[in-house]
Amino acid sequence: MKVAFAKPGLPKAGCLAVGVLETGILTPSAKEADDATCGALTRAIKASRFSGKADQTLDIIAPSGLAVDRVILVGLGKACDVTPRRMESFGASAMSAAEKGRSTELTIAIDVLSETPVSSATLAAHAALGAALKSYRFDIYRTKQKPEDKPAIASITLCLDDAAAAKTAFLPLSFIADGVGLTRDLVSEPANVLSPSLFAKVAKGLEKDGVTVEILTEKDMHKLGMGALLGVGQGSEHDSHLVVMSWQGGPKDEAPIAIVGKGVCFDSGGISIKPAAGMEEMKTDMSGAAVTTGLMQILARRKARVNVVGILGLVENMPSGTAQRPGDVVTSMSGQTIEVINTDAEGRLVLADALWYAQEVFKPKAVIDLATLTGAIVIALGSEHAGLFSNDDGLCKALTEAGTEVGEPLWRLPMGEAYDEQIKSDIADMKNTGGREAGSITAAQFLKRFVKDGTIWAHLDIAGVSWSKKALATAPKGASGFGVRLLERLIANTYETPLHPVTEKKTTPKKTGK
């Protein structure tokens, strides 16, 4: 889908989206359209329940006085609440409404509102981002799509005075849209297609953006002693892999941030097999790895001034004669032994080795892992917040703030010795389940055993937020890509070297780490 920015002006075709503030106050663009249609907008608002509340929409089909197919009124809420996030919803709502018709173009009018401190260029860029994120489709497997079901919008144009500034502001956001798209693609791909090997290949493709990608084979992992990870994949026909992506955009010797993603390409549960109903959703059990991959693409494309390694633990968890059995004891790369009580608690086994590898090889400044780890997190927090666990209050604060900024909220849950007791094993260093109570917490306690003393670490349990059965503000039904924007924002806010005008040309820029 093409995104363009232009000077203000009523379009001659397609859809026009204009903003309306709460209690039906027309923005200047809406007023312009209203005048051109001899008050059709005002009359339509009066006749409907549309009041300008945030994200309400009202369509006026083919009004006389304008050459457009459809005028879309989008509620902006209160003027003082018009933030970049609100504009994302604005763009997304405009997109959803426009896709109802057959138009191929959508024009979105951006107005300067005096109560809004943010520039119209930023607002426009975020509206474009929202529209782009909402327009995501995963249609590649449809062979018989009726013309009326196919998306028609091929281009969107945002109109504002400072079109050039908006175009500049949108460039980094376009990378975000693409990165989220990549993540959603990976999550949506069914497991007969996206095997660990194919996933690794996709990750390897990031080399063209300047990312260094190494793919470890099962043989490599055996040598490293990754008994926990290998145990999970041993029942599958597909080989397991550890993918190590490295983006060096910061000072040469600066310790990187490590992002570790759970990449269980399909989770049947293994011998502790899951119930049949709904098991198809387990193709999404590699969302953590998908988020990591999308993030690396964004950082590379926008040439982020930071060193980040992304590590993917890619396996398929299947039952078979060679699969691991409940009761098996495996030895992890760290040397700790694990009694596998439940083969369906496999994500933590994969992460145990991936986390250890990340710390051993890269000695990172901080390690953040993401995983669709526990069903318990859905019972705990539902689908609004992802679960956050950490050994560092500072990192928690930074993550939570970043999450609020981009609309990917986190909620921290406690950890502690009493919970750690629950994973004590009678015969090994630990077991991989902690009983029915506090399941997400005991999973986090398990992971913590693989975090070295002194390493700053956070764990995001995204099982409730990575796949949605209904459309979200800036996502259609299905893969949300939750976590990509969160981590990108965290890195930009907390770890990225800010632009230093004086030293920009130097080969070793002054470290001003936060």
Add this chain to the structure above:
Amino acid sequence: MIRICFADRDNTAPWGNTPLGAADAWITGHRTSNPSPRGSLARPMGLMQTLTSGDVCTLSPSTASICGWTGATELPSVAALTESAAERLGQHIGAAIIRPGIRRVFIDADLFPGIAAALASGLVLRAEPRLCHKSRHDTPFDDATACPEEVVIITTNPTRATNAWTEREPATRATIWARHLIDTPANHLTPAALQAEAETLIPLGVRVTTLDATALAAQGMNLLLSVGHGASQPPRLIILDWPGSDETAAPLALIGKGITFDTGGISLKPAEHMEDMKGDMGGAAAVLGALRAAATRRSPMHIVGLLAVAENAVSGRAARPGDVVMACDGSSVEIVDTDAEGRLVLADALAHARNAFAPFLMVDLATLTGAVARTLGAWHGGLFANQDDAATRLECAAQTSGEALWRLPLPSESSLDEALKSDIADLKNCAWGVAPDALHAAGFLSRFAGDTPWAHLDIAGVADAPKDTARERAGPRGFGVRLLDALIRDLETTPWPSTSML
């Protein structure tokens, strides 16, 4: 009930000159290898050897350790004990002394008064036995009910220690009372019996009024009536009013879920471990305990306790799934799951509390959802609040009292609307499937709390200690009594609304 006395080294009055016997335990702050306890407690090593082995616990001056049958435990040195460490130490000692045959315990460690009182508190909480309905004891000394009659603590200042204990004792004893109420089986602790227990607070100066079924109907409290409709004893709202120093002041309202037995109703629970549901009045027990403690120490705060009491029974008169009932605030609720009954009785109680008392802050406690136990297990109660100030106060009280809480989010308006959408009423009482039920229940309650500052404690996971440890006895914790006591004390010192940063 264990009797606590304080004495100093020079004054042996409490126990006279009775020598230590086989029925006593001596816990000393002096090394046994370096014998010379001062004063009239000096005992030759020979006598110590006549004590049954394991009856002596040694706290050594440099590294306090309890040796013997509980295993060696390293604790901070006696001199460096803080009050919370002393409480923990008291718990460890409590675990050690509940052996059949120990009648008196001497804790010989020259403790400072505040420390001594804290230790006593921990000891009582750990050592007091569970409620016992056994008709006979198989052995002369039954482990389950073994506990010493008297504990004497040597302190540098017995008078100050006694005063400090007077401050701590009400909440400590009230916690034990709450535990017994929870442990009392439902054929004994019926709604009427719970009312009788509440009425034992009258002599302390608490006004107790009970709204019976007729009064509930007059007030429109149909949710409470509906939940209790299937039982042989009718439901009731028990209102406890502690006037404090100004009974006209806007009170603190404490609301407790008092389901004396929860079968689940027509949405019947599975049989296994249903006996635990005698404890479904744990919230009410906490409120009762808090009121008892506040009244005993004559708190200056005006406190109102509301206990929503019912038995959720299965019968021909029980509420049916699908019933639509009008709450006392006028909203209609479709009861899709009769086992989500706690939020129904609390809803009516919250709305009534707002109307009748205009409280400045409402705190409800309830063993409400299985989901909160799936989330936080046995180690943190779930905390929800409609204002950050309320949450902060509760978190502070949790820290002070050692009864841990963790805040969880209230669902957004839109997601709650969607989750509890009813086709025929204002809202359903719960959503089906894999749902964040603790959040939904809290969200449901928030509709009835309105804009009154409100905190909700879901204590379903923490109501019971899962196993015997050095620090706690398996069984009901009486969770919430000490937490509320700490909250009340905090509000006495720093009145609501708080402006200080914590």
